[in-house]
Amino acid sequence: MSRDEFRKYSDEEIKHIQQLELMILKDVVNILDKNDLKYYMYGGSLLGTIRHKGFIPWDDDIDIILFREDFDKALEVLYEQLPDKYDLIHMDYIDDCFGSLAKVSLKGTTFGRWYTSYVNYELGINIDLFPLDNLPNSDFLGKLHHYGYTFCYQFVINSCIKMDMYTKFRTKLHHLAYDILNFIPINKKFWKKLLTKEMTFFSYRETERVVDCFNLAGYMAYQRSDFEPAIKAKFEDFEVRIPKNYDKLLTQIYGDYMKIPPEEDRYNAAPEILDFGKY
Template identity: 30%
Template sequence: MTELTIREIQLVSLEILHTVATICEEQNFRYSLIYGTLIGAIRHHGYIPWDDDVDIMMPRRDYDRFLEYMKIHREEYPDLRIFNLEECKEYPYMITRISDDRYIIKMENEKPYGMGVFIDIYPYDGLGTTEKEAVTYGMKGDRLSSLCYQSTREHFAIETTTSLFRKIIKYPIFIGSKLIGKDYFQKKLNQLVELKEYEDSNYIGCIVWLSGGKKEIFLRKWFDETIMVPFEKYQFRVPKDYDEVLRHTYGDYMQLPPEKDRIGHHYFKAYRKDE
């Protein structure tokens, strides 16, 4: 197998994104670039040069409709494969990944389950009408998704943890999570889904993967309107209020990080399958 460079990974992911976005436009499914992909669109008009993945969000209703569409039209996209709990029992996450089956990913700290180069689709649910309600509810998802993540790691790793206190407690949490197992945490996370309606909430976020805590709890009105912006050779949707969204999560997002931090945040290698 031939290992892909980061640029080759980006170009494969770009075509997956273009396919997904085209479906969304044709079927009137709401979506938006989010997280590092949104920074890339605004700051670089494409990928952050060292970024190794694509993130988009969909309101839960549109997310469900998109997945149903992909099931019905599966044969029209022979190279694409859906990864989520319904499609792959071994899959360790609660978000969906759309993967290009012509490639294979080898994760550093995760059991293989057949995924290739992918994009992330985050379902956004309503979190409540007040900030206090949203934070209380959202942090339940944050804790459960963190425990779920630890339960699916093959071995203990500090990874991106920087706080000394968190480093100290991380190992016992890892052991406890492994003993309980991912099925328990995934069941608990599923019970949080759609408890609050997206359209009726002032605050929204990905309750099943709220890894940034308060920084990933957004005002719904920021996402109510989208605009098209250039991203590489295509155009994709972003929130009209993207500045509010990005400043809320990242602060001065136009400032480049120190050179030592300009690295991808996933731990994998990607390969082109032998033909």
């Protein structure tokens, strides 16, 4: 599918999504704060916090990130303490979920992604939570760790969902992998545990660097000291935690992050199915 074939959001849709995501964020932050769990605005949400004092006007998601220890505890407390209107989506809780990140999803809404027709759980309007895992100072070991994660992640995907790919050949290859992985006496929980072990391979020791293994841009290491002590910043109508060296992190991720992109690039592709339900 070419870029021109994606559906674009209407102004009303993007504002409505952002309104609901802000509601989710506030509820999640309230629980994290009550349990003394440290989070940081991340990615486009961190960029929006600094450049726009809130959402990037055309952005359709919220990303926060936590050090692994806090991330694992956050999954437990969110599972227990989230209001009933939310689902916690993570591969440890849902059989055919393949994401190493977590999502807090609003029940009664629909946010159709490329994979949602292939899974049994419902994905609503949501926000993302990412873990930060320990990484050694060696870029050679760091890249090896990234390749290991990518390798294990493919086994998780291929064991969890049976989907149609971009070409017939790739579809047949993927279906074959799915059938084999679901035939042999090793279930998908094994591959998920293997993926988590790869992500947390260096957790046994303190490291100066950390990494977001799920980073779609590929291997990118961050300095642990750039996050704490966090500072507060305005995001829309309330305060959030951001890394203390946000300028360094944003420059590392985006380059000249204060430069507004050209108008033709100011949009995200809308999902094929978008339903706000009663909201």
